[in-house]
Amino acid sequence: MSDDEQSPQPSPAFIPNEDGKSEAKIRMEMEAKRRKERAEEEWREYEEFRRGEREKEEEEIRQLRERRERRKMEREEEEKRLAELRQIEDQKRRAEEEERQRKKREEEQRKREERERKKKEWEERKNANRPNFVITKKEQGAQETEEEKKEEVTKSKEQLEAEKRAILEQRIQPLNISGFNADQLKNKAKELHDLICRLEGDIYDLSQRFTRQSYDMQELAERARQINKGGKAKAITNAPDPLAAKFSGIPPMVVMYSQYERVKDPRSFKDRRTVFTGANYAEEYQRIAPSHMLVMTDEGFQIAGAAEGGGHSAASAPGTEVPVE
Numbered sequence: 001m002s003d004d005e006q007s008p009q010p011s012p013a014f015i016p017n018e019d020g021k022s023e024a025k026i027r028m029e030m031e032a033k034r035r036k037e038r039a040e041e042e043w044r045e046y047e048e049f050r051r052g053e054r055e056k057e058e059e060e061i062r063q064l065r066e067r068r069e070r071r072k073m074e075r076e077e078e079e080k081r082l083a084e085l086r087q088i089e090d091q092k093r094r095a096e097e098e099e100r101q102r103k104k105r106e107e108e109q110r111k112r113e114e115r116e117r118k119k120k121e122w123e124e125r126k127n128a129n130r131p132n133f134v135i136t137k138k139e140q141g142a143q144e145t146e147e148e149k150k151e152e153v154t155k156s157k158e159q160l161e162a163e164k165r166a167i168l169e170q171r172i173q174p175l176n177i178s179g180f181n182a183d184q185l186k187n188k189a190k191e192l193h194d195l196i197c198r199l200e201g202d203i204y205d206l207s208q209r210f211t212r213q214s215y216d217m218q219e220l221a222e223r224a225r226q227i228n229k230g231g232k233a234k235a236i237t238n239a240p241d242p243l244a245a246k247f248s249g250i251p252p253m254v255v256m257y258s259q260y261e262r263v264k265d266p267r268s269f270k271d272r273r274t275v276f277t278g279a280n281y282a283e284e285y286q287r288i289a290p291s292h293m294l295v296m297t298d299e300g301f302q303i304a305g306a307a308e309g310g311g312h313s314a315a316s317a318p319g320t321e322v323p324v325e
Helices: 023-128 146-153 157-171 182-229 242-246 269-273
Strands: 292-297 300-306 320-324
Touching: none
Parallel strands: none
Antiparallel strands: 292 300, 292 320
């Protein structure tokens, strides 16, 4: 076999053409070109898609901005309207407050004038029956000198009587009724009668006040004494009390129950005082007269005879006689 017969023949695809390129290389270049065109087309489609997406996003952003601006304008208008309403409310409230203050001042002025008028009327009524003398008093807190104290201590009985007469002459004015007719005398008598009634009322009020205050002082002194002793209050004894002796016009305090009672009686003093008063029985029964007499002997009770009240004479027998009813 020759060398030409033994060597393999090349494939037609790898046989170069006139340009020096084989068919396989041409196919590869064409395939690469198609892939490139496909990639460029896909990129253009992606660019178109991205452009559409950006346009949508920009449109949404524009709408959101417009909506935000619109809401901002609405809020500004609402705030402006609310500010106007608040201003109107403030003006109305200030006007109401001023009106209320004005009415309050007018009411206070009216009450003040009413008080002044009543005070003036009371002063006029008071000065109508006011005595025509003035009692001079020393200023409060003024200190007496040693000489004045010695003079007061060393005053004689005649000087005290003279001062008493001078004070009485100053307080008791002479009754000048000369030239009065019947009506004037009646008016003067009525005026003196009213003055006496008023003075008697003042005396009664002051005496009642003194009695009440004295009783309160005695009660407070008793409480202070019990507190100073400490512990529970001791039983009230009948020992003389110097404070009670000082206020002798006050009746002693009534003890309604013992301090050692476990349960206090809720009844009042009047109810307790009237429990044992009156009749002992609701109905009085008549006693039946005995008909026989019983005599106590060594053998026991024996009927001695008829009783005196029963129409029979009672026989005398040794022992104790007991009437039989």
